[in-house]
Every structure is written in C-alpha cells, then in structure tokens.
Amino acid sequence: MSADRRGPPEDLTVRDAVQKYLGRLRRDRADATVDAYRLDLRQFVLWCEDEGIEQVSDLTGYDFELYETDRSEEIASTSLENQMGLVKRFIEFCEDIGVVADGLHESVHVPRAPVSEQSRDDKLATEDAKTLLKHFRKRSNGLYGTKWHAVLEVAWHVGARIGGLRALDLDDYDSDFRVLEFRHRPNTGTPLKNKLGGERDVGILPEVSEVLDTYIEEHRHDRHDESGRAPLFTTRSEYGRASKNAIRSWIYQATQPCWHTDPCPHDRKRAECELTVQSKASQCPSSRSPHAVRTGSVTFHQDRGFDPEDTAKRVNASLRTIRRHYDKASRRDEMENRRRPQLDKLRLDLDGGDDDSS
Numbered sequence: 001m002s003a004d005r006r007g008p009p010e011d012l013t014v015r016d017a018v019q020k021y022l023g024r025l026r027r028d029r030a031d032a033t034v035d036a037y038r039l040d041l042r043q044f045v046l047w048c049e050d051e052g053i054e055q056v057s058d059l060t061g062y063d064f065e066l067y068e069t070d071r072s073e074e075i076a077s078t079s080l081e082n083q084m085g086l087v088k089r090f091i092e093f094c095e096d097i098g099v100v101a102d103g104l105h106e107s108v109h110v111p112r113a114p115v116s117e118q119s120r121d122d123k124l125a126t127e128d129a130k131t132l133l134k135h136f137r138k139r140s141n142g143l144y145g146t147k148w149h150a151v152l153e154v155a156w157h158v159g160a161r162i163g164g165l166r167a168l169d170l171d172d173y174d175s176d177f178r179v180l181e182f183r184h185r186p187n188t189g190t191p192l193k194n195k196l197g198g199e200r201d202v203g204i205l206p207e208v209s210e211v212l213d214t215y216i217e218e219h220r221h222d223r224h225d226e227s228g229r230a231p232l233f234t235t236r237s238e239y240g241r242a243s244k245n246a247i248r249s250w251i252y253q254a255t256q257p258c259w260h261t262d263p264c265p266h267d268r269k270r271a272e273c274e275l276t277v278q279s280k281a282s283q284c285p286s287s288r289s290p291h292a293v294r295t296g297s298v299t300f301h302q303d304r305g306f307d308p309e310d311t312a313k314r315v316n317a318s319l320r321t322i323r324r325h326y327d328k329a330s331r332r333d334e335m336e337n338r339r340r341p342q343l344d345k346l347r348l349d350l351d352g353g354d355d356d357s358s
Contacts, residue, residue, distance in 0.1 A: 012099045014048045017056040021093045030193070032163065040083050041090060043071070056099050059091070061107030068109060076283050077111065084110045124255060124288045124296035126303070129156050134350040135260035137207070145214030148254035151233060151247060153211045154180070155290060157346060158202050159297035159315035162244050162251075162290040163193055168232040170216070178209040182316070188227035190241075198316045203343060207350075248290055252281035255288040298322065304345040 012020075018041045025034045047067055053059060064087065072080050088108040094100040133156070135141070136149040143149055154160060164182050167190035172181040180202045184192040192198030204212075216232075223240030224230050231241035242250075258270040265286055270276055275284040282289070288296075294315065301311045302322065312319045 012056050013054055014056045014059070015045050017094055017099060018042075018045055018090065020097070021090050024093065031191075032193070037086060040086050043083070044087055044090075047071075056094055059100065059104065061104070064108045068111065072111075079282075081111055084108060123299055124156070124293045126296065126300050128255075128257075128288075129293075129296060129300070130348050130350065131257075131260060132255060133348060136254075137211070137350055143259070145211055145217075146219050147215070147233065148250050150211055150215035150219070151250050152254040152293070153208050154204075155251060155293045156297050156300075157204055157208045159294050159301065159311075161193055161294060161316070162247055163191070164198070164316070165233060165247050165290075166190060166231075166242060166244055167192060170220075170230040170232050173212060173216075173232055175209060175213055178204050178206060180204060185229075188229060189225070192316075194316055200313060200316060202314055205343060205346060246278075249278040249281055251290045251293060252284070252287040253278060255286075255293065256281065256284050257286050301346065306345050 018038075022034055022038055022041070025037065044067065047070065048054075048059075048063075051063070051066075053063060064084075067087070068080070068084055071083060075083070088105050088110055091100065091105040091108055095102055095105060132152065136143050136146075136152065138144065151165060155165060158164075158180060160182070167182065167185065168180065169183075172183060173179075174181070182192060182198060182200050182202065184190075184195050184199050186195075212232075220232075221234040221236050221240075223234045223236075223238075225239060225241040229241075233242040233247060234240050235242050235246055253276065256276065258264045258268070258273070258276070264270065264273070266284075268275070274280055275287075281287055298311060298315055298317070301314070302308065308322045309319055311317075312322045315322075
C-alpha cells in the first residue's frame with residue numbers, strides 16, 4: 001500500500017478527488033454516463049487550478065459562487081443547471097469520504113433554468129419535424145442528402161439514440177431491402193446502450209432510403225475508422241467515424257428553424273448568426289437535442305397508432321417505458337390506425353404544396 005494512498009485527507013487535490021468520485025460511479029453506472037460526467041467535472045478541475053485551488057479541502061462556498069458566475073457566461077442555462085448539480089453531488093461524495101467539512105455541499109447553488117428553456121428539450125414536435133424535413137427534402141436548396149438531412153431523417157424515422165447512429169457502418173445499411181442493422185461492437189469502439197439487447201434490424205421508408213443513398217453517393221466522406229471499419233456517418237478527419245459530439249451538433253444544427261423560417265424567431269439573420277456553426281448550435285433557443293428528437297419520434301410513432309411492442313423493438317426501449325411516457329394516441333385513432341400497414345403509419349405526408357422534392 002503506497003504512502004500517497006494513506007496521505008492526510010486534507011492534502012487530496014481536486015483533480016484526484018474527481019478521479020475517486022468517477023471511480024465510484026463506474027461501479028454501477030454506464031461508461032458513457034461516467035465519461036459525460038468526467039468532461040463536465042474537467043471544467044471544474046481546470047477552473048480550480050486556474051484559481052490556484054489545489055486541495056479539495058480549500059474549497060469554500062464563495063468558490064462555488066464564482067465558478068457558477070464564470071460558467072454562466074459560457075454555457076446555456078440548462079447546461080449550467082446540470083453542471084452545478086453535478087458539482088454538488090461531487091462535494092457530497094467528498095463529505096462521505098471525509099476530505100471536506102460536512103454540509104459543504106449546501107453551499108453549492110444549483111440554478112433553475114427558465115421554464116421556457118427547460119421545455120425545449122422535451123421533444124421535437126411532429127409539426128416542427130414535418131416542416132424541417134419538408135424543407136430538407138427540397139432538391140432545389142442544396143440541402144438534400146447532406147449530413148444534417150441524413151442524420152435527422154434517421155434519428156426521426158428510427159428514434160435512434162446518438163450512440164446507435166454513431167455505431168452504424170456503411171454495410172449496416174441495406175439499400176435494396178431498406179433496412180438499418182444496429183449491432184453491438186464494443187471491441188471496436190461502438191457499443192450500444194443495451195449491449196446485445198440493443199441489436200435489431202429496422203425497416204425504413206423508401207423516401208428515407210433515397211436520402212441515405214444520396215448522402216452516401218454525394219456527401220459522405222470515404223473514410224475508415226481506426227478499426228478498419230467503414231462508418232455510415234463520417235467526417236473529413238483521419239478518424240473517419242463521426243464522434244458523438246459531432247452527430248449531436250449536426251442534429252442541433254439540423255433542427256434550427258432558420259433553415260426554413262425568415263425572419264428568424266429570435267430576430268437574427270442566419271448568414272450573420274454565430275449560433276449556426278457546429279460548436280455553438282446547441283445554444284440556439286429553438287434547436288433540439290438528439291434526445292428531444294428521439295422523444296418526438298417515439299411520440300409520433302404512438303400518436304399514429306404504431307403498435308407499442310413494435311415501437312419498443314424499433315427504438316430499443318422497454319414496452320413499459322413506451323406505454324408510460326409516449327402512448328398518447330386516442331382509443332378511436334388507435335382503432336382506425338390498426339387497419340393501415342405498420343410502416344405506412346410513419347409517413348409525414350410531405351408531398352404537395354411547394355415541395356419540389358420529386
């Protein structure tokens with residue numbers, strides 16, 4: 001046993017305390033969740049080091065107030081609420097292991113994001129999805145089959161998680177049979193949330209398949225990842241496979257209403273707005289997260305009378321979750337919709353009007 005391990009508790013650095021906290025979390029949390037916490041707490045560690053705070057025992061309530069103020073200038077209010085809540089839980093852990101004074105966590109203020117901003121992540125409403133996809137499907141505006149279009153089509157139509165989108169290989173898409181195959185491949189860097197239980201084949205509509213065909217033919221970067229696999233969603237980088245952050249940013253960008261709405265709902269001009277760039281798209285008040293798109297997709301499935309068991313398999317969620325949170329179809333609509341072929345229920349009816357996608 002090393003001397004460092006048994007050193008005085010008050011000598012534990014903030015960085016080392018965070019590592020101990022993450023180590024505890026890894027015992028019963030998914031790796032992806034812990035990795036997300038690590039990135040958020042890294043900001044706190046770097047801030048402490050910049051402020052000359054070395055030991056975790058040096059932290060005071062005033063430090064938390066200063067940190068919250070500094071972070072509020074850099075991130076959205078919903079993110080600030082989440083990050084300060086994480087800091088509070090980290091300090092509670094430090095109390096548990098006796099390296100800070102009892103009750104210090106009570107000095108961590110967790111701000112509540114405005115209701116208007118909290119609700120923006122609830123879901124992508126069906127009408128908003130229809131408007132966005134109708135615009136993207138116009139071949140005259142140069143957006144058809146782009147990465148934003150392709151990833152939004154799949155995310156909405158399949159209700160896939162961001163990890164599932166990233167895990168797709170080129171060979172996982174069968175254009176002839178219009179099927180996407182989700183496979184758990186942890187050894188080469190693309191695990192699925194529910195592991196082997198997340199593996200499934202999902203049928204897609206012809207119009208979605210046509211978008212993917214165009215994306216592959218005209219916009220996909222011909223790259224392989226570090227394991228020699230050919231990802232479906234790629235970037236120009238040498239790593240090939242789009243990261244979760246990249247796909248997340250594409251979805252935030254794809255759901256901005258200024259693609260199709262003029263003037264912007266927030267009195268900005270798209271050509272001059274810094275929130276349209278990939279690194280800042282999440283700060284747009286009207287953009288939606290991948291989770292919001294997934295939630296909207298599942299709600300759409302159920303509102304159209306899609307069988308709950310089929311929905312659960314399609315989006316890889318439990319039937320209990322589907323029924324509890326997403327089943328909003330009226331009994332009469334549900335009865336009528338059972339008469340239609342299952343896949344036909346997912347059509348968004350974008351044809352007609354000024355849609356020149358044909």
